[in-house]
Amino acid sequence: MKIIAVSNQKGGVGKTTLTRELSACCALRGYETLVVDCDPQGNLTSSWVDADVYEATLAHVLIEPEASPTGSKSEALPLEDTIVESPVESLDLVPSDIRLARFEMQADYLTHRLRNQLREAFD
């Protein structure tokens, strides 16, 4: 498994566009590709799928159980349970959620948990 992260603090510099094109190119070249939308704005997610296609998002995976997006004390979901298909063959997506904004001041927490989840699911 290879993980490529696209990150820049500045807005409007092409993060979403690069992520979308790069992940689609990987998939079209035959690599099984999972694109994980970590941006609370969710522009990458909405560029691929309608909101009624999914219920679970990355926020449901990363959230602390006592502060789950539904407000209930449910367990965090496994990453696999949030994956949806994109219109591109071999390209799957973990949708974003506005509730990821709560992690913006804890980027290390988000990346650490996400890395562990990816390893658990795909290593």
Ligand SMILES: Nc1ncnc2c1ncn2[C@@H]1O[C@H](COP(=O)(O)OP(=O)(O)O)[C@@H](O)[C@H]1O
């Ligand atoms: N390589 C590029 N050439 C020209 N315009 C681009 C390029 N990459 C992105 N854009 C445009 O720049 C704007 C911001 O890109 P976006 O990917 O949304 O940035 P970010 O995700 O960093 O906010 C969009 O209108 C997008 O279409």
Ligand SMILES: [Mg+2]
């Ligand atoms: Mg963006």
